[in-house]
Amino acid sequence: MVSSSVLGFPRIGAKRELKKATEAYWSGKKSVEELLKVGKEIRETNWKLQKEAGVDIIPSNDFSFYDQVLDASLLFNVIPDRYTKYDLSEIDLYFAMARGLQRQATETSKKVDVTALEMVKWFDSNYHYVRPTFSKSTEFKLTGAKPVDQYLEAKALGIETRPVLIGPVSFLYLGKADKDSLDLEPISLLDKLLPVYVELLKKLAAVGVKSVQIDEPILVLDLPEKIHGAFQKAYKYFSEQKDIPEIVVASYFGTVVPNLAAIKGLPVAGFHVDLVRAPEQLNDVAAILSDKQVLSVGVVNGRNIWKNDFAKSTKIVEAAIAKLGADRVIVATSSSLLHTPVDLDNESKLTEEVKDSFSFAKQKLYEVTVIAKKVSGKDVAAAYEANAKSIAGRANSTKINNQAVQKRTAAITDKLATRAAPFTERLKEQIPVFKLPLFPTTTIGSFPQTKEIRVTRNKFQKGAISAQQYEDFINKQIEEAIKIQEDIGLDVLVEGEASRSDMVFFFAEQLDGYQFTENGWVQSYGSRYVRAPIIYGDVSRPKPMTLRETVYAQSLTTKPVKGMLTGPVTMLRWSFPRDDLDQKTQANQISLALRDEVSDLEAAGIKVIQVDEPALREGLPLRAGAERDDYYEWAAKAFRISTSSVANKTQIHSHFCYSDLDPNHIKALDADVVSIEFSKKDDANYIAEFKNYPNHIGLGLFDIHSPRIPSTEEFIEKIGKILESYPAEKFWVNPDCGLKTRGWPETIASLTHMVEAAKYYREKYAEKK
Incomplete structure (x- = not known):
């Protein structure tokens, strides 16, 4: 009989209980005991849901109050001094x-x-992990027993679970050296780390754990040969230990085939592979298994919300069974369901036609178990018949196809994606228009989303106040934001985005082709959750989206106000994309809609337009090769389609954050000014990579996700380090990202100190002249 398995379940709670409890603890409104109680309640609910759905292998230790990689850092004492x-x-x-x-x-x-600590993207997802930071003085040891405690917690409920651990090789490889140990290669610490892993595995075995899932997601990356050797060393070491559980090594988000040398012959109980993202790897992986190793086949998508095609998935599972036998195959989610909303049953406003296309985490439990039953010979004919009807209904839906959009997209040319002149010529025209000082200061776009803003927006959405009342309220917020910026002394201003709930959702609501949920929240990092819109059909813009607010803000000041838009790649990546249309075409459709918006802003007198692409690096294919080269080309072109209609004197900005960025990729966008998250990198080598970047750049100077307020002296020191290797005439001064999650007092204080530091360097450089 074929078993069913889930690699991980969302930990946020169906109604965002974890976010509310965590933020209440941070603000001093909840005690630590109350916070821990909410966590326990969410874990219990998740385990019972999976048990009731009939899932055979249920995960534990997939819960975290912030990030599962950070949990491992704390557990193994990877805590900088x-x-x-x-x-x-x-x-x-x-x-x-x-x-x-x-x-x-x-x-x-x-x-x-x-x-x-530094926060970066988790592979090519919109989830962010806290990067482990190692030092030569790092002393690995167990500082707690979270995996053991949560296994026992489930056991007390009568539920057997399989603990999930991040693997030792991935943990080290995904980390970095601390400032005091820059010549340290984290993988060199493997020999010191392995005994501590064994200590944990023995503790798990001692309380009854029979099997553990060890995630080694780096197996889908381009890995050097020495990392292959690290895998062989680590798992051979585990196999030599007595009294530890069986190990299933899990990978996801791509193919492991280029790294088969790393896992071939590993003495483990089995492997999990992602056959949603890379179904072609099945034959190669099956060929390297020993006669007793199991294969967990990920056929239910852990990254998207579309209903599973049972017929298609069953063929894949049956192919695995034909090679290995039913007793050696497990039907599983492709990855953890962390990346999907919790429960489709909480959606009351979707039409039945649209809702019938979707499957959230709870519904994916059903999909996994039904497929496992089918290939085990059980009667699930009714479920398969209903599924086939749903799949056919979506394919034939009139909500998907828009002939006018398809025709316009097909007519895209290279000329459409090319500015009228190169940057050096554009800059000559922009300098007399803006008359900006050396070290121009700006913000990334958003200002604090206060309780008053959220309450008023909610009233408007529910019809409790009129459109005019809401517009008057937003105007007042814009007026206050402009005044605050002028008082602080910023050079290029923003309207503050008080009318925007989210940088993607706001635009998606005004575009045709999208669908929206009420409770489709997914964790991006910590307590930051996003309610990602769903690209359901062809995308177009029926009317201007940001024109009124931006033009009103510009009317209040003589300083330039940036028009603020979200770029096509980020709109694509931070939505749930279609699975029936390639991502390049979806991005091009969005880029044409944004091009219309950019043209309208410019025609209305807006001379600085920022088109943010924080997801640019996120969309990069995980391995080098033709697919990655193609992405570089179409992603940059989609951005340029959005922005290339403007005149030379109109300045195009863009913003990127929380990724390891390639200057050449950013160069291909041909934006006049880019801003990049930098505050938690603080790396001279990273600055050097951008030294020859031809256009202007702002390296983010403070972490907007922290309530911490940097002093003027701290800003001066940070800018000074940047200027040791980066030319002053190209350097803009700005925060890491938007300020919507911060309060006004800390925002004003931080920006004031930032501007004071910029003025310090203006005076210093003026003296040199």
Whole structure:
């Protein structure tokens, strides 16, 4: 009989219970006991859902209060010294590593001022992990027993689970060296780390754990030969230990075939592979298995919300069974369901036709178990008949095809994606228009989304206030934002985005071709959840989206106000994309809609237009090759289609964050000014990579996800380090990202200090002349 398995379940709660509890704890409104209680309740609900759905292999230790990789850093004592000197409680130490901490001294505690660890994209997803930071002085040891505790917690409910651990090779490979150990290669620490893993595995076995899932997601990357050797060393070492559970090594988000040398012959119980993203790898992976190893086949999509095609998935599973036998095959989700909303049953506003196309995490439990039953010979004919009807209904839907959009997209040319002149010529025309000082200052776009803004927007959406009342309210917010920026002394202003709930959702709501959920929240990082819109059909723009607010803001000041748009690749990547149309075509459809918006803004007198692409790196295929080269070309072209209609004197900006960026890829966008998250990188080598970037750039100077307020002196020091290797005439001064999650007092203080530092360097460079 074929078993069913889930690699991980969303930990946010069906109604975002974790977000509410975590933020209440951070603000001092909930005790640590209350926070821990909410976490326990969510775990219990998740386990029971999976048990009731009939899932055979249920995960534990997939819950986290912030990030599963950060959990491992804390568990294995990968804690830089700067966090340990304050005598923080375990939970406060954890959150300090995640988001920084700044606290004044009291009679019972000392002053705390520490920045967060670096946060980067989890492979090509919109989830962000906290990068482990290693030092030559790192001393691995177990600082707790979270995997053991959560296994026992489920056991007490009568539910047997399989604990999930991030693998030792991936943990080290995804980390970085700390500032005091820049010549350290984290993988060199493997020999020191393995005994601590074994200690944990023995503790798990001692409480009854029979099998563990060890995630080694880097198996889908381009890996050097020495990393292949690290896999062989690590799992051979595990196999030599007594009294540890069986190990199933899991990969996802791509194919492991180029790294078969890393896993061939590994003495483990089996492997999991993602056959949604890379179905072609089945034959090669099956060929390297020993006679007893199992294969977990990921056929239910853990990354998207479309209903599974049972007929298609069953063929894949049956192919695996034909090669290995039913007793060696497990039907599974392709990855953790962390990346999908929790429950489609909570959606009441979708039409039945549209809703019938979707499957959220709870519904995917049903899909996994039904497919497992089918290939085990059980009668699920009614379920398969209903599924086939749903798949056919979507394919024939009139909501999907728009002939006018398809015709316009097919007519795209290279000329449409080319500015009228190169940057050097454009700059000559822009300088007399803007008359900006050296080290021009700006923000990335959004300002604090206060409770008043959220409440008023909610009233408008529910019809409790009129459109005119809402417009008057937004105008007042814009007026206040402009005044604050002028008082601070910023050079290029923004309207503040008070009318926008989310940088993707806001635009998607105004575009044809999208569908929306009420409770389709997915964790992006920590307590930051996104309600990703769904690209259901061909995309077009029926009317202007940002014109009124931007033009009104510009009417209030003589300084330039940026028009703020979200770029085509980010609109694509931060939505749930169609699975029946290639991503290049979807991006091009969106880019044409944005091109119309850019043209309208320019015609209305807006001379600076920022088209943000924070997901640009996220969309990059994980391996080098033709697919990646093609992505470089079409992603950059989609951006240029959006922006290339403007005159030379109109300045195009863009923004990127929380990724390891390639200057050549950014160069291909041909934006006049780009801003990049930098505050948590603080790496001279990273600056050097952009030294020869031809256009202007702003390296983000403070972490907008932390309540911490940098001092003027700190900004001066940071800018000084940048200027050691980066030309002053090209350098803009700005935060890491938008400020919507911050409060006004800390926002004003941080920006004031930032502007003071810019003025310091203007005076300093003026003296040199």
